[in-house]
Amino acid sequence: DSGVTQTPKHLITATGQRVTLRCSPRSGDLSVYWYQQSLDQGLQFLIQYYNGEERAKGNILERFSAQQFPDLHSELNLSSLELGDSALYFCASKGPNYGYTFGSGTRLTVV
Amino acid sequence: GENVEQHPSTLSVQEGDSAVIKCTYSDSASNYFPWYKQELGKRPQLIIDIRSNVGEKKDQRIAVTLNKTAKHFSLHITETQPEDSAVYFCAASIGTGTASKLTFGTGTRLQVTL
Numbered sequence: 001d002s003g004v005t006q007t008p009k010h011l012i013t014a015t016g017q018r019v020t021l022r023c024s025p026r027s028g029d030l031s032v033y034w035y036q037q038s039l040d041q042g043l044q045f046l047i048q049y050y051n052g053e054e055r056a057k058g059n060i061l062e063r064f065s066a067q068q069f070p071d072l073h074s075e076l077n078l079s080s081l082e083l084g085d086s087a088l089y090f091c092a093s094k095g096p097n098y099g100y101t102f103g104s105g106t107r108l109t110v111v
Numbered sequence: 112g113e114n115v116e117q118h119p120s121t122l123s124v125q126e127g128d129s130a131v132i133k134c135t136y137s138d139s140a141s142n143y144f145p146w147y148k149q150e151l152g153k154r155p156q157l158i159i160d161i162r163s164n165v166g167e168k169k170d171q172r173i174a175v176t177l178n179k180t181a182k183h184f185s186l187h188i189t190e191t192q193p194e195d196s197a198v199y200f201c202a203a204s205i206g207t208g209t210a211s212k213l214t215f216g217t218g219t220r221l222q223v224t225l
Contacts, residue, residue, distance in 0.1 A: 002154065002156075030209075031209065031211075033212065033213070041217075042200065042215050042216065042217045042218050043155065043200065043213075043215040045212055045213065045214065045215075048210070048211075048212055050209040050210065051209070055209055055210040056210050056211075056212045058212070088152075090154060090155070092213075094211070099145075099157065099160070100145065100157070100204075100213055101157070102147075102154040102155050102156070103154060104153070104154045105153075105154055107152075
């Protein structure tokens with residue numbers, strides 16, 4: 001157990017639908033990062049939050065949005081889903097030192 | 112933004128041999144370089160990391176070297192074992208404060224054969 005909790009583990013939904021992925025960082029970590037990993041691909045950075053505020057943005061589609069709540073958990077919202085959005089979505093948290101720790105991911109399948 | 116290139120994309124070695132994976136980065140401001148191991152369908156797991164003020168770091172069979180001038184870093188695995196088979200990702204990070212992010216390489220699929 002890495003200490004980073006992601007739910008749900010699996011999600012199957014239809015095209016055009018909207019889903020929410022949830023991440024709870026390690027205790028004490030203020031930063032949360034979201035990454036997308038398509039089949040047999042690398043990890044693409046989507047967005048970072050620090051203590052409730054957006055701090056860095058990557059190749060995140062306009063259909064996607066995220067937020068970090070006062071209790072530091074984060075949610076990634078994916079809307080108007082397309083087949084190509086099927087992927088593993090990872091959340092990572094980072095403490096005051098350098099280390100990034102990943103959660104177990106949410107596997108999203110859009111049918 | 113930062114760009115990280117990783118080679119080779121696949122690597123097959125015999126058990127007991129060494130494996131070397133190389134990465135280059137583009138932004139000279141990058142200051143943290145971790146390596147992750149990812150088994151199929153699982154989360155990336157940190158196996159070793161190095162900071163920009165260090166040239167080499169070793170942890171048992173795994174070592175990482177960093178050449179800041181050339182902007183490249185490498186992972187060395189000695190005495191490979193079948194359980195080392197996985198996809199390995201290098202990454203580079205800029206910033207230690209509240210707005211840092213990891214940029215990953217494209218991954219190397221390592222297969223250790225008996």
